[in-house]
Amino acid sequence: MMIVMKENASKEQIESVASKVESIGARAHISEGDVLTVIGAIGDTEQVAKLELDAAPGVDHVVPISKPYKLSSLQFKKGEKSIIDIDGHKIGGGHFGIIGGPCTVESLDQTIETAKACLDAGVTMLRGGAFKPRTSPYSFQGLGSEGLQILAKAKEETGLPIVTELMSIRDVDEVVEVADVIQIGARNMQNYNLLTEIGKTGKAALLKRGLSGTLEELLMAAEYILKEGTTDVMLCERGIRTYEPATRFTLDILAIPVLQGLTHLPVVVDPSHAAGRRDLVPPVSLAAAAAGADGIIVEAHPDPESALCDGPQALPTSEFAEYVEQVNRVAKLVGKTVKEK
Ligand code: PEP
Numbered sequence: 325m326m327i328v329m330k331e332n333a334s335k336e337q338i339e340s341v342a343s344k345v346e347s348i349g350a351r352a353h354i355s356e357g358d359v360l361t362v363i364g365a366i367g368d369t370e371q372v373a374k375l376e377l378d379a380a381p382g383v384d385h386v387v388p389i390s391k392p393y394k395l396s397s398l399q400f401k402k403g404e405k406s407i408i409d410i411d412g413h414k415i416g417g418g419h420f421g422i423i424g425g426p427c428t429v430e431s432l433d434q435t436i437e438t439a440k441a442c443l444d445a446g447v448t449m450l451r452g453g454a455f456k457p458r459t460s461p462y463s464f465q466g467l468g469s470e471g472l473q474i475l476a477k478a479k480e481e482t483g484l485p486i487v488t489e490l491m492s493i494r495d496v497d498e499v500v501e502v503a504d505v506i507q508i509g510a511r512n513m514q515n516y517n518l519l520t521e522i523g524k525t526g527k528a529a530l531l532k533r534g535l536s537g538t539l540e541e542l543l544m545a546a547e548y549i550l551k552e553g554t555t556d557v558m559l560c561e562r563g564i565r566t567y568e569p570a571t572r573f574t575l576d577i578l579a580i581p582v583l584q585g586l587t588h589l590p591v592v593v594d595p596s597h598a599a600g601r602r603d604l605v606p607p608v609s610l611a612a613a614a615a616g617a618d619g620i621i622v623e624a625h626p627d628p629e630s631a632l633c634d635g636p637q638a639l640p641t642s643e644f645a646e647y648v649e650q651v652n653r654v655a656k657l658v659g660k661t662v663k664e665k
């Protein structure tokens with residue numbers, strides 16, 4: 325339930341409504357806009373309804389949110405879309421952004437070379453994994469702390485915000501130091517303790533859809549982060565597991581318009597992990613932009629043949645500028661603002 329306060333509601337009236345909500349064991353999430361203050365009452369809907377808050381001093385009206393996800397619902401922001409804005413690098417709310425970079429940080433040279441190519445191509449943010457969720461425990465697991473330091477250098481060189489994955493609560497402090505956006509990998513979408521700890525950091529997060537996660541489960545996972553106070557969460561469609569072996573996963577293109585109709589959170593698409601093959605990355609990226617995605621997160625490598633992880637799906641950095649230009653062209657066609665080089 326969402327309690328919309330009157331424009332001239334006093335601080336005391338806002339606090340009084342919040343404490344009534346909390347008195348029945350529900351949670352009051354106060355969001356102060358430029359004009360209006362909205363209090364999200366998160367908890368047992370029937371109990372909250374019994375409070376009859378419509379009549380409380382300072383309350384303008386009450387909007388019931390029937391969905392199980394509240395803070396991530398489009399209703400919560402009265403239909404207004406959220407923008408993730410990291411020092412002016414924007415994704416969402418009409419801003420289309422490309423997050424590019426290596427799957428995995430392998431060395432300083434490989435990362436800086438990729439980061440520079442991404443910057444020249446006009447990406448909005450830089451991705452790169454230091455902690456890698458590998459299917460085989462015998463595969464390269466990422467450089468860990470050393471990888472984070474390399475990402476920090478790449479940020480210094482390019483000024484691009486860093487998107488990097490956190491796999492374990494153990495590493496949260498270290499990752500927060502370097503990351504501008506904490507990536508939650510598909511395999512951790514329902515790792516609720518991890519989501520809660522990430523929410524507590526207040527950092528922006530990029531939450532990937534689980535291999536078999538429904539869209540409602542994805543939104544509920546985002547709710548775990550938002551309920552701790554973080555306001556910036558991007559959702560990522562990265563392909564789900566189906567019976568079709570021709571591609572690595574099956575990109576659910578319809579997830580884009582469905583999510584856009586349900587949530588204010590930016591929706592980005594990862595064509596690389598969905599396709600598993602670099603030749604399929606450009607066409608599916610164009611489709612995602614055309615279907616209304618707010619952005620793309622895509623893998624690139626200076627020499628994909630030698631990549632330690634996900635080489636077959638990486639775009640060569642030599643072809644990256646052309647790729648970004650094509651995707652941006654489609655995003656502009658559907659009315660998005662893209663980053664000008
Ligand atoms: C990645 O982004 O490199 C990654 C491992 O993605 P996912 O969690 O979607 O498999």
Ligand code: MN
Nearest residue numbers: 427623633634
């Ligand atoms: Mn990868």
